[in-house]
Amino acid sequence: MKVDSLSDQKRKYHSNVKGQHKSVITDKYAGDKAKVLVLHGGMSFERDISKISSKGVVEALVQLGYGVTVVDVGIDIQEFLLKNSNYDVVYNCLHGTYGEDGCIPSILNSIDLPYTHSGVRASVLGFYKDVTKSMCNELGIITPKAELVDINNKSTSFQFPYVIKPIAQGSSLGVEVVFSGDDYSIENYDFFYGDVALVEEYIEGQEIHSAVLDGEVLGILETRPIKKRFYDYETKYTDGLALHIHDVDITEKERSNIFDVSTKIYSFMNCKGIVRFEFIYNSTQDKSYFLEGNTHPGMTPLSICPEIAQMVGIDFSELVVRILNSAGVD
Known part of the structure; x- marks a missing residue:
């Protein structure tokens, strides 16, 4: 298993995600058991990981006899779900923003369509x-002790080493572990994943x-x-x-x-x-x-x-x- 580099991920984000694609059914499998709508892909930096996760999940569900429809989630997912709610359950294979930050559970709660994984409270x-x-x-x-740092004030009270994290990303995207000998510090952080970051003390x-x-x-x-x-x-x-x-x-x-x-x-x-x-x-x-x-x-x-x-x-x-x-x- 091999994934794109972070620079490739960023290029994909600007070319694909910023285009705000619409939701599309990518696969459909008949089955005798419950009808499962699998949500994957999406509009986050983790869309590729979501697709890899969903591949194994879909294969397992199909082999077990479930009826499976797979949707690559786009900007119109709320409208899509309102028009396509005739499923027994949603299997949420999304990762990152929209999928695991509470947005999708909020929509599914509103139409009373059962879904896997945690709801709004836990997601947030x-x-x-x-x-x-x-x-x-x-x-x-x-x-670990921590403080918030924003793009307009790139400074921290922590001594080296410390850790920089976006406040809302998964898969360790945007995380930097900085030591005193590095040619890098919070001043060099690009805040690509948001204007606010979390700086933590480094725990060995x-x-x-x-x-x-x-x-x-x-x-x-x-x-x-x-x-x-x-x-x-x-x-x-x-x-x-x-x-x-x-x-x-x-x-x-x-x-x-x-x-x-x-x-x-x-x-x-x-x-x-x-x-x-x-x-x-x-x-x-x-x-x-x-x-x-x-x-x-x-x-x-x-x-x-x-x-x-x-x-x-x-x-x-x-x-x-x-x-x-x-x-x-x-």
Whole structure:
């Protein structure tokens, strides 16, 4: 599996996404079971990843006998759904803006059409990193210290090293990890993904992911980049750039803490279906820091949630069906 570079992604955004294409049915499969409308593609920077995720999902649903219609989501998706609401359920395979920021769930709630993955509340709490930080503060959950920086004031109170993140993007798009020896700082950040960014203190440690399905933590997995400083966009979606470690070397205290925090956030956000949470574990402090949640985790061949599910005996097709069975409206 190989994905375009970030520069190619940006070029595609300007040529395709800015054109605001209309929604179009790309595939249709007959089946004896429920009629499923799969939403993929879309208008975000993650449209290509969404299509890779949907490929496996569609194949599984078709093989299991569901009637499947696949739609590449465009600017007119609300009108499209109003005119094409004669489906039993929507499988939301969108990633990024519009798909996982609460927009699609809001539309589907209004027409009472059940959909997979989390609703409006959880989507907003998970997608907007500044909102996530506020939620964690309210719940007493430890996160790295952070501050907001905008395009008109490119400065930060943090000393090197620190991390720069767009407040509303997924797949590590726009994330920079900056060290003192780098020929780069917040002053060089291009704010391509929005006029406001989040700057966090850098926490050295192991990047650990939990997968939660229907409120139950299935397990945890560590990702360890081979060439990069962190688990960035290219590393996530390219074979051979990261180790996926199943036997995670952390203390039992912090393993239990990660499970507890994952369950607590899942419940508070009112999530449904599958969710992935990210942590950094610092062994010197024996402490785990919550980083963020993903209410629409990938279903690609390299994605973490299907891998964790497989670790506990849930194969890909079963995972797809369990996500489908969790569908509902807010």
